[in-house]
Amino acid sequence: MEKTMEREEIIETIKGFLVEEFEVEEDLIEPKANLKETLDLDSLDYVDLVVIIESNFGFKVTAEDFTEIHTFEDFYNFVNNRLNG
């Protein structure tokens, strides 16, 4: 079930799981930075992103959704639109 969250809480949640689960340094998570390059994502990592988004926000992301997400800001906006749009 989709959760109710304010934008700031969404950003903190995303940063939290990226630091904890994807082991990226928090300093590297800048709104304009490229998500794929910063996290060094391969095809298997996207599978894990789907899982972690579902468990944190209660909705399922598709492969098509990821084609629109380039930066961290895109990522925050995408989740915010799904939950609050």
Next chain:
Amino acid sequence: MTRVVITGIGIHSCLGTDVNEVTESLRAGKSGIVYDQERKDFGFRSALTGSVPMPDLKGKLGRRERIGLSEEAIYAYVATLQALEQAKMDEDFIAQNEVGILYGNDSSAKAVMEAIDLIREKKDTTLLGSGSIFQSMNCTVSMNLSTIFKLKGINFTISAACASGSHAIGLGYHMIRSGMQEQIICGGAQEVNMYAFGSFDGLGAFSVREDEPTKASRPFDKDRDGLIPSGGAATVILESYESAVKRGAPILGEIVGYGFSSNGEHISNPNLDGQVRALNMALKQQNTPIEDIKYINAHATSTGIGDKFEAQALHEVFQSTRPYVSSTKSMTGHECWMAGASEIVYSLLMMHNDFIAPNINFANPDDDSAKLNIATKTIEQKFDCFLSNSFGFGGTNSSLIIKKYKP
């Protein structure tokens, strides 16, 4: 034919998490068996199990490397790290040589169960995550370790029930002996969880001496009532003699015999003929004189029928020399897929520290075990050659002979 030597060993078991701790446990005759209430609550007939600590690899391995590791692959990773360090085999050497891996494993039940439970709950396979498949396959150990250590040689898993680890070493020996490979990481791994052992428990094969966990595993004893499951991982680095000398690696022993056979009969009951044929094949391979073998690490698991046939087989082949016999399963329980490799490690530790570990809990012989020279207490004695037996469901048998290296 190339001589095949052992240049590194690693161990993670209920007797300890490195060779020093395990050596102390072996010498002291310390049991690693405990009572686990969770198993009883789950529906097990026996709540007895080996107690094996779970290593925490966070911070030691990256996320991608960690998430594919099953329970038994984690054990195998830490055991292999120890073995590679002892063998002085570093990243540069592995990058420049075709180092292989042949590892024994025959289940990854916990990973499979957790995945299926999650699919049932979510009704969506894409919510499993990417690590599940690499944890769930039988080859989880060889698949993950070959990736983590960036191995370029032979790479597969040997599944042969409770002889898996022993056959892995035997096959590695032949690959090097024939000149096909120069260095192979061999070993055996065994998960220690309820899912892995539920069906085995259901056969009624486990000891129910639950009020005395450390006394429950009693191989060859007249009053034995079954085995106790355990696990972990053991790694043995095999290498050609020429490669070991060239690298200046320590030589811990030389493999001089690998005998194998299939009983061709019952799926779970052993027989005499199959075990005797494996023993004789191992002895004949490099014409090892029977009197050279001073210690036998028996497969004996503490079941009535299994110990009986092994005692008969050992008596038939070794009655003229009567070497010391002990089953380290009296301390460890049955480490199943791992046992054939861990018992090589245990025996090597004894050989290098001049003692024979006791077959603890051996109070009274039966008609067959009375004919063996069973080490009931720690024997402080130098020895230069031992044999290790491993047998498994389906009637698969493996016997390995290892000598102290002599130039």
